[in-house]
Amino acid sequence: MNTTPELELPPAQANTLASLRAEMGDLEIIEADVLGARTVRKRLESDLEAFREEALSLWNCHDHFVLRRVPVAEDGATGLLIASALFHALRPYRAGRLVKSFHMTPWTTSLSHTLAEGSFHTDLNTAEQPPAATLMQCVHPDPDAPTYGQLRVARFRDVLDALLRSDRGNALRLLTEDEVVMVNDASPVHWSGRIHDGKTVRFHPETLRAGQRRLGGSSSELDDTLRVIHDAALSVSCPIDLGPGDILFVSNRRALHQRGACTVRFRSFPRDFESRSVAVMHAMDDLG
Numbered sequence: 343m344n345t346t347p348e349l350e351l352p353p354a355q356a357n358t359l360a361s362l363r364a365e366m367g368d369l370e371i372i373e374a375d376v377l378g379a380r381t382v383r384k385r386l387e388s389d390l391e392a393f394r395e396e397a398l399s400l401w402n403c404h405d406h407f408v409l410r411r412v413p414v415a416e417d418g419a420t421g422l423l424i425a426s427a428l429f430h431a432l433r434p435y436r437a438g439r440l441v442k443s444f445h446m447t448p449w450t451t452s453l454s455h456t457l458a459e460g461s462f463h464t465d466l467n468t469a470e471q472p473p474a475a476t477l478m479q480c481v482h483p484d485p486d487a488p489t490y491g492q493l494r495v496a497r498f499r500d501v502l503d504a505l506l507r508s509d510r511g512n513a514l515r516l517l518t519e520d521e522v523v524m525v526n527d528a529s530p531v532h533w534s535g536r537i538h539d540g541k542t543v544r545f546h547p548e549t550l551r552a553g554q555r556r557l558g559g560s561s562s563e564l565d566d567t568l569r570v571i572h573d574a575a576l577s578v579s580c581p582i583d584l585g586p587g588d589i590l591f592v593s594n595r596r597a598l599h600q601r602g603a604c605t606v607r608f609r610s611f612p613r614d615f616e617s618r619s620v621a622v623m624h625a626m627d628d629l630g
Contacts, residue, residue: 346495346582347400347407351393351424358389359420360413369417373440376426386427394428397591401629406495406592406599412479414587418443418621421479421589428591429625433473446484446491446604446617453548457605461568462496462575462598465624467544468526468533473594473624480584484618485607488583491618492602495582495592496575498543504574512563513570517545523553532556542595547572575600584620594624 351359362385366372375382387394400407413420418441425432425440432440444454453460466472484491498517505513516522517537525532526549534553537545547568554561575598584590592599607616 346580347404349393349396349400349407349409351409351411353411355389355393356411356413358386359423362386362423363413363415363419366419369419369422369441370439372419372422372426373438376422376432376440377434377438380426382423383426386423390424390427397428398629401591401593405497405597406590408582408584409589409591410585410587412587412589414481415479415621416481417441418479418481418623420587421477421621422623424589425477425623425625428629429475429627431626433624433626440623442622443481443619444622445619446606448606448615449612457603459603460601461547462494462572462600463546463548464543464594464598466594467546468524468531468549471626472542472544473626474628475625476592476594476599477589477623477625478584478592479589479621479623480586481619481621482616483583483585484604485616486605487618488581490602491604492581492583493590494576494579494600494602495590496579496598496600498538498596498598500578501571501574501598504578505570508574510570510574512567513574516564516567517571522550523557524549525552525556543598545598591629593628595628 372382412424422441434440435442446457447455448457450456464472465476522537523532523534537543550564551561554564582590604618609615
């Protein structure tokens with residue numbers, strides 16, 4: 343099992359980040375700057391130069407790392423400031439927003455918000471061009487952390503090695519040779535091709551199952567193969583605990599990531615409760 347590479351943001355740089363966030367105020371102002379004038383990036387480049395080199399070294403060696411000691415921001419603004427200094431092209435969502443907030447809840451079946459354990463996957467895998475990197479900043483840990491709400495990262499090549507050692511030919515073929523269809527049930531978007539094209543991994547069990555349903559095929563063999571892949575990814579990953587402000591940086595081209603089961607703590611049933619919340623951003627370019 344691999345260990346998680348980590349960095350700590352030095353106190354001076356953390357203070358710079360907190361001051362800049364306070365000066366700019368609203369998250370939407372920061373998002374507009376990152377997409378437009380890019381003065382934030384220019385102001386942070388020199389202050390974060392040494393940190394950037396350390397981050398790049400970990401990224402090139404491990405395809406992911408955790409950054410600790412980042413000032414906490416309820417809206418993910420400090421994570422966005424760091425992201426703007428490390429990546430050139432962040433992916434905008436609707437209305438020019440760069441940060442998505444996810445709050446776990448017992449009252450949904452949505453994969454991004456449910457309390458159930460998630461699958462190893464890559465993000466936005468049916469998009470014409472999936473993001474190169476995913477950034478997840480912890481806003482509030484799970485009420486029962488670290489037992490719940492943990493993350494994991496499995497590098498794709500490590501998963502392949504584990505499957506090769508265990509002689510799992512069907513799983514290897516699915517990941518490297520088979521032509522598949524992936525369907526996003528929430529939209530008409532679908533994608534077809536190989537899960538790994540030599541450079542980029544596109545993988546999500548739910549979009550594969552949806553693709554199988556659209557083609558009218560049986561899902562039993564696919565489910566068995568996906569369980570084998572899940573077990574292999576578990577064997578080459580380790581639990582990652584994020585505290586408030588901490589950020590997980592993970593390649594969306596060369597690694598799979600997963601979230602464990604979550605809990606809630608009710609203050610007043612049924613709507614007032616504590617739960618895990620994170621701010622998520624995506625970059626279209628690699629860290630470099």
